[in-house]
Amino acid sequence: MASFGLTLYSFVYIGLLFCGFCLAADPFANFELDFSYITASPLGVPQQVIAVNGKFPGPTLNVTTNYNVVVNVKNRLDESLLVTWPGIEMRRTSWQDGVLGTNCPIPAKWNWTYQFQVKDQIGSYYYAPSINFQRASGGFGGFIITNRKVISLPFNTPDGDIVITIGDWYTRNHKELRASLDAGKELGMPDGVLINGKGPFQYNSSVPDGIEHETLNVDPGKTYRIRVVNVGISTCLNFRIQSHTLVLAETEGHYTSQQNYSSLDIHVGQSYSFLVTMDQNGTSDYYVVASARFVNQSEWNQVTGVAILHYSNSKSRAAGPLPDPPNDSNDNSFAVNQAMSIRMNNTASGARPNPQGSFRYGSINVTDVYVLKSVPPVMINGKKRATFNGISFVNPETPVRLADNYKVKGSYKLDFPNMPLDRPPTMDRSLINATYKAFVEIVLENNDTVVQSFHMDGYSFFVVGMAYGEWTENSRGSYNRWDAVARSTTQVFPGGWTAILVYLDNAGAWNLRAVNLDRWYLGQETYMRIINPEDDGQKTEMPPPGNVLFCGALAHFQKPQRISASDALRIEGLLKLKSKILVVFVVVIYMMI
Template identity: 70%
Template sequence: MALLYYSLFGFFHFALLSSLCFAADPTISYEFKLSYITVSPLGTPQQVIAVNGNFPGPVINATTNYNVIINVRNQLDEDLLMTWPGIQMRRNSWQDGLRGTNCPIPPKRNFTYNFQVKDQIGSFFYYPSLNLQRASGGFGPFIVNNRPIISIPFPQPDGDIVVLIGDWYIQNHTALRTALDSGKELGMPDGVLINGKGPYKYNSSVPDGIDYETIKVDPGKTYRFRVHNVGTSTSLNFRIQGHNLLLVETEGYYTSQQNYTSFDVHVGQSCSFLVTMDQNATSDYYIVASARFVNETVWQRVTGVAILHYSNSKGPVSGPLPEPPSDVYNQWSAMNQPRSIRQNSSASGARPNPQGSFHYGSINVTDTYVLRSLPPTTIDGKQRATLNGISFLKPDLPFRLADLHKVKGTYKLDFPSEPLNRTPKIDRSLINATYKGFIELILQNNDTKMQSFHVDGYSFFVVGMDWGTWTENDRGSYNKWDAISRSTVEVYPGGWTAVYLSLDNVGVWNLRVENLDRWYLGQETYMRIINPEENGETEMGPPDNVLYCGQLASLSKDTGSSAISIRTAYNLFVTLLMTLSVAVFIIS
C-alpha cells in the first residue's frame, strides 16, 4: 500500500506540474466568478457586476516575475473579457483581454488567463473591457510588489491601503450603452463611489442610510495609499482633510517625491501616496474625491466622501469638506501639477539597476504619429468618436489569430500618421508599427472633455504637455531627462500631450482613450508590432486554451463550466493525497 501511495503521489505530482508548465518563478492563482448582484451605493437598488460576490473585486497581489493564473467564469448574460491595463505582458498579447487580442468568453463559460508580471512593480487595476461593463463594476486592484532583494525608495510603510474612486451612474451599463447608441451623451453622473460605497452624509444633500467607506489608521504611522480612478469618464480630485499626499509612484514607476494637498487622478490612472497620520485626533477626517474640470457648482453631487478614522479619535467629523483646487478657470495653473511629476532617477524598479538611468532623450525618433480626437460626430447615421477621422470598428476575430490562420481582410495596416482633412469613416485600421522603433506619439485633444489615453503592453515617457495645437517647434520644450514613465496620461481639452515609446514588445497592442463613452464610440486603434525575423523567441504563440470566434468559430473547444480550472485541479489533487494518506495510516 505504501508503494501504491508513493507511486500515485509521484504520478499526480508529475502530471499536475507537467500540465501547468510552471516555470521556476513563483505562481499565484485566482478563481474569478463574475456575476450580477444588487447593491445600493447611492441609496437606490441597482444591478452591479461583482467578482466572487464582491463589489469591488478582490486584490490580485503579486511580486515581480510572478506567474499569474486567473480562471475567469462568466456568469453574466453577455460576453465578457477581463483586461489588466498597465501589466506589460512581455511577448504575450494573447492574454491582454481586449476584443482585438482575445475572443470573448461566452455566458456560462470560462477562460483561464496565464501571464507573467515580468520586470514590473507598482499599482494597477483590472476590469471587464467589453461594452461599457466597467461602468457597472467588475473592477479591482492589482498590486505588483518589489522582490525582497530590491528595496523601495522610502521607508517601509506601516500599512497598504487601496482606494478605488470613480464616477457612478445609477443606470447600469446596458442602459448607458442604449443612450450612447441613440446619439445621446451620458450626462452628469449620479455620484462618486469610494471603494464601491457612496458618500458620507456631509450635508443634507446626501440621503440618509448610505453605506460609506471608513479607513482606520493609527496615529503617528505612515500608510501607502494606492489610489485608482476606475470611473466612467470623470477626472477626480483626491484629497484628505488636514493631511499631505506624498506622491511616490504612478502606474509602476517611482516618482521624485513631492507633497501635494490634493491631486488630480484622471480616468484609468493609478498612483501611490505616502500619508502620515500626524494630526491630532479631536475628530475624524474627510477623504474626498470630487469632479474636476467641469462646472463644479452644477456637478456638486459628483463628490465621493469617505472617513479617515484615527484609532484614538474623539468623535465624528463635521463641518464643510476641504476645498477643491481653485484653478479650474486658470488653465495654465491646472497643468502645473502633471508637469511637476518627475521620475525618481535614483530608485530601482523591478531590477537592481536604477530605473531612471534609461537615456531616452538621446535616442533618435523613428516615427511620429499625431493622433487627433474630435467631439463625436454622425457617421453612417450613428454617433461615433474618432482618432484622425477614423472610428474604430470592433473586430469579429482577434488580429494575431487572423494572422496565424491566414484569414484575410480582417483589418488594414493603413492608420494615418497624422490627421487628414477627409470625411470621417468607420474602419478597422491598425498602426503598422516597426519593431524596435522609438516613436513619438502626439495626443491632440480637440474634444471638449478631459481625456486619458492608454497604451497596453507598454509604458511611455511623458515628455511634453501644453495648450493649443502641437507644432514641431514644441519639441524644444520637451523634458528629455527625467520625464515620468507611465501607461495612462491625461490630455487637456484644447491641448496636447507628447510621449516617447520604445516598441520592444511584439504583438498587437491597444491604444485607446480610457473614457468609456468615447472608447465605446470608437476612439481607439491597435499597434501591430511584428518581428520580421521571428523565430519563436520574441513572441509567444497562442495558448493551448485559446478561444475561437468569428470566421474561426468552428474551431472552438468546450470551455464551459464543466471545464476543470487550475485551482480545481490542484484542490482535487490535494484532496486525493489526503484521502490516500488516511487510507495508508489506517491500513498500517
C-alpha cells in the same frame, strides 16, 4: 479497481501540477475571479452591479515581481465578458490582454484562464471588464505588484497598505447606459462618485440618509501607503485628505520623485501611490474626498465622493465643510503644471537592481512620429461615433494575431494614417503597422470638449510634453528629456496636446484607446501591430495559448466547453511534462498504496 484508478489519477494530477510549478524559474500565483450580478445600493438606490467573488468592488490581487499569474475567470453574466489588466505589460503575450482585438470574448456561463508573467514590474494597477460597457457596472478591483525582497523600496517600509478605488457612477446599469449611447444620446451628469464602491459620507444635508460610506481605519503616528486608482467612466477626480499631506511615491509601476501635494487630479484609468503620515490630532475623524474636475462646479456639486479617515483614538465624527479643491478656474496652467511636476525618481531601483531612470530616452533618435487627433463625436452612417484621425474603430470579428496565425485574410487593414487627414470620418478596421524596436513619438491632440485619458496596452511610455494650444514641431523644445515619468495612462486636456515617447520592444497587437468609457465604446481606439520579422522561433512573441478561444472566421474551431478552461489548461500542461516525471510519480504513489 475504478476507484483505485481515479485515486491514482488524482494524485498524479495534483503531484505533477505542483511539480510543474516548483520546476519553474519563477513562482506562480493562482486566482479565481467569479463575475456575477448582485444587487447593491451604493447611492441609496437599489441597482444591479457586477461583483467579483461576490464583492463590489472585487478583491485586490497581490503578487510579487516576476511571478507567473494564473487567473481563472468564471463568467456568470448573461453576456460575453473580457477582463483587461491596464498597465501590466504582458511581455511577449498580447494573447492575454483581454480586449477584442486580441481575444475572442468569453461566452456567458463559460470559464477562461489568463496566464501571464509580471516580468520586471512593480506598482499599483487594476483589472476591469473591457467590453459591453460593463465597467460602468463594476467588475473592477486593484492589482498590486510588490517588490522582491532583494530590491529595497526608495522609502521606509510603510506601516500599512490601503487600496482605494474612486470613480464617477450612475444609478442606471451598463446596459441602459450603452443603450443611450447606441441611440446617439449623451450620458449626462453622473449621479455621484464612489469610494471603494460606497457612496458619500453625510457631510451636509444634500446627502440622503441611509447611504453607506467607506471608513479607512488608521493609527496615529503611522505612515501608510495609500494606492488610489480612478476606475470611473469619464470624470477626472481631485483626491485629497483633510489636513494631511500626500507624498507622491509611485504611479503605474514607476517610482516618482517624492513631492508633497495637498491634492492631486487623478484622471480616468490612472493610479498613484501616496505616503501619508497620520500626524494630525486624532481626536476627530477627517474627510477623504474625490470631487469632479473640469466641470461646472455649481451643477456638479453633488457629484462628490466622501469617505472617512478614522484614527484609532478618534472620539468624534468629521464635521464642517469639505477641504477645498484647487482654485484654478482662472488659471488653466495649474493642471498642466501639476501633471508635469510628476517626475521619475532616477535614483531608485524599480523591479531590477539598476536605477529605473538609467534608460536615456532623451538621447535616442525618434524613428517614427504619430499624431492622433480626437474631436467631439460625429455622425457616421447614421450613427454617433468617436474617432482618432477621422477613423472610428470597428473591432475585427477575428482578433488580429489569431487572424495572422491562421492566415485569415481581410480581418483588418494596416493603413491607419500617422497624421490627421482632410477627409470625411469613416468606420474602419484600420491598424497602425508599427516597426519592432522602433523608438516612436506619439502626439495626442484633443480637439474634443472634455478632458481625456489615453492608454497604451503592453507598454509604459515617457510623458515628455503637455500644453494647451496647437502642437507644432517647435513644441519639442519644451520636452522633458531627462526625468519624465513613465506610465501607461496620461491625460490630454481639451484644446491641448500631450506628447509621449515609447520604445516598441514588445511584439504583439497592442490597443491604443481613450479610457473615457463613452469615447472608447463609440470607437476611439486602434491597435499597434508590432511584429519581429526575424522571429521564426517565437522568441519575441509567444504562440497562441493552448486554451485560445475561437470566433469570427475561426468560430468552427471552437468546441463546446465541457470542463473549466483552467482544468483544460492544466491538463495540457500535464501532457507536456516529461514522461520520466510521470513514471516517478506513478511509482511513488503505487508504493504508498
